[in-house]
Amino acid sequence: MFFNTVLVVLTDLAARFLGSVIFRKHFHLVLSVLVMFGPALSFWVSQHSVFAKKTHFLYRIFLRSGWGWTCIFAGSFVFLLSFSIRRSISLSIRHLSRLGAAGGLWVGFCKLLDLLENTTGSCYERLLNSPEVANGQPLLVLQEGASKSECLRAGMLWRGYEVSEDVFLLCLCCLLLAEEIAVFGPYLKLGGFSGGPLRILFLFCVLLLWLWIFLLLCLLAYFPQFPTQLLGGALGCLSWRGLYQSWYRLGPSWYCPGRPGQGLLNTKTNGAASEDKLNHDHCN
Numbered sequence: 001m002f003f004n005t006v007l008v009v010l011t012d013l014a015a016r017f018l019g020s021v022i023f024r025k026h027f028h029l030v031l032s033v034l035v036m037f038g039p040a041l042s043f044w045v046s047q048h049s050v051f052a053k054k055t056h057f058l059y060r061i062f063l064r065s066g067w068g069w070t071c072i073f074a075g076s077f078v079f080l081l082s083f084s085i086r087r088s089i090s091l092s093i094r095h096l097s098r099l100g101a102a103g104g105l106w107v108g109f110c111k112l113l114d115l116l117e118n119t120t121g122s123c124y125e126r127l128l129n130s131p132e133v134a135n136g137q138p139l140l141v142l143q144e145g146a147s148k149s150e151c152l153r154a155g156m157l158w159r160g161y162e163v164s165e166d167v168f169l170l171c172l173c174c175l176l177l178a179e180e181i182a183v184f185g186p187y188l189k190l191g192g193f194s195g196g197p198l199r200i201l202f203l204f205c206v207l208l209l210w211l212w213i214f215l216l217l218c219l220l221a222y223f224p225q226f227p228t229q230l231l232g233g234a235l236g237c238l239s240w241r242g243l244y245q246s247w248y249r250l251g252p253s254w255y256c257p258g259r260p261g262q263g264l265l266n267t268k269t270n271g272a273a274s275e276d277k278l279n280h281d282h283c284n
Contacts, residue, residue: 004196007196007199007200007203008199010203011184011194011199011202011203012188014202014203014206015184015185015187015188015202016185017185018178018181018182018184018185018206019182019183019184019185019186019188019189020185023178023182024178024179024182027174027175027178028175028237028240028241031171031174031175031213031216031233031237032233032237034213034216034217034220035167035171035216035220035229035230035232035233035234036230036233038216038217038220038221038224038229039220039221039224039225039226039229041217041220041221042220042221042222042224044221045221045222047222049222051218051222052222054223058211058215058218059215062211062215063166063170063215066169066170066173066212066215067103067106067169067173069208070099070173070176070177070208070212071099071103073177073201073204073205073208074099074176074177074180074181074205075096075099076201077180077181077198077201077202077204077205078092078095078096078098078099078180078260079092079095079096080197080198080201081183081184081187081198081264082095082264084193084195084198085192085264086263086264091263091264094252094257094258095257095258095260095264097257098180098243098248098257098260099176099180101243101247101257102172102176102239102243105239105242105243106168106169106172106239109168109235109239110165113162113163113165113168114148116160116161116163117148117158117160117161117162118147118148118160120160120161121148121158121159121160121161121162122158122159122160123146123148123150123151123156123157123158124156124157124158124159125156125157126156126157148160162225162228163228163231163232163235164219164225164228164229164231164232164233165232166219166232167216167219167220167228167229167232167233167236168232168233168235168236168239169236170212170215170216170219170236171216171232171233171235171236171237171240172236172239172240173212174209174212174213174216175236175237175240175244176240176244177205177208177209177212178209179240179244179260180205180260181202181205181206181209182260183260183261183264184202186261187261187264244259248260
C-alpha cells in the first residue's frame with residue numbers, strides 16, 4: 001500500500017511537470033543551451049573522474065545502445081497506454097510507428113554521416129620513433145585508400161569532417177521521450193485509468209530521460225569537441241522538429257502516424273471534447 005502511494009505521488013508529479021505547456025514549449029531550447037555551452041564545463045570538471053573514461057559502465061551499457069533502451073521503454077509505454085485505452089492492435093501499431101520512423105531517420109543519418117566522413121577524411125599513421133616532431137606531437141604519414149573502419153582497426157588516426165553521433169542520438173532520444181511521455185499528464189487530468197504497470201513504465205521512461213540528459217552533460221564536459229558536438233545536437237533537434245513538429249501534426253492517415261495521444265481518449269473519458277482538449281494541450 002505504501003509503495004503504491006509513493007508510486008502514484010511520484011508519477012503524478014512527474015506527469016504534471018512533463019505535461020505542462022512550459023516544459024513542452026521550452027525543453028528543446030534548454031537542450032540547445034546545454035549543447036552550446038556544455039563544453040565550457042570542461043574547465044571545472046576533473047579529468048581524473050570516473051566519468052572521464054569511455055570505459056565507464058554507463059557509457060558501455062547505455063550510451064552504445066541508447067536507441068535500443070529508448071525503444072524498449074518508450075515503445076512499451078506507448079503500446080501499453082494505447083492498448084489499455086482502445087484495445088486495438090492496429091491503433092497501438094500506428095502509435096508505435098512513430099518510433100519506427102524516428103529509428104529509420106536515425107539510421108539513415110548515421111549512414112550519411114559515415115559516408116561524409118569516409119569521403120572527406122584521410123588516414124594517418126603515427127611515426128612514434130621519428131626524431132622530428134611538430135608542436136610536441138609525432139609526425140603523421142598519410143595512408144591512401146583506407147576507410148575509417150580499417151584505419152581505426154589498424155590503430156591509426158582518422159582525420160575528417162565529423163558530426164558527433166553520440167550527441168545526435170542523445171538529443172533525439174531526449175526529445176522523443178519528452179514527446180511520447182508528455183501525454184500522460186493530460187491523460188491523467190482527463191480522468192484516464194492508470195494501473196501500476198503503466199505508472200512504473202512511465203517512471204522508468206522519466207528516469208531514462210534524466211539519464212540521457214546526464215550522459216549528454218558528461219560527454220560535453222569530459223570529451224568536449226565543440227564543432228562536431230554542436231552539429232550533432234543541431235541534427236538531433238532538426239530531426240525532432242521535422243518529425244514531431246511537422247510531419248506528425250498532419251494527422252493520422254496511411255502516411256502519417258499522428259501526434260502522441262491522438263485518437264486515444266474518445267472512448268474512455270468525455271468523448272470528442274476530451275480528445276480535442278488533449279490535442280490542444282499537446283500542441284501548445
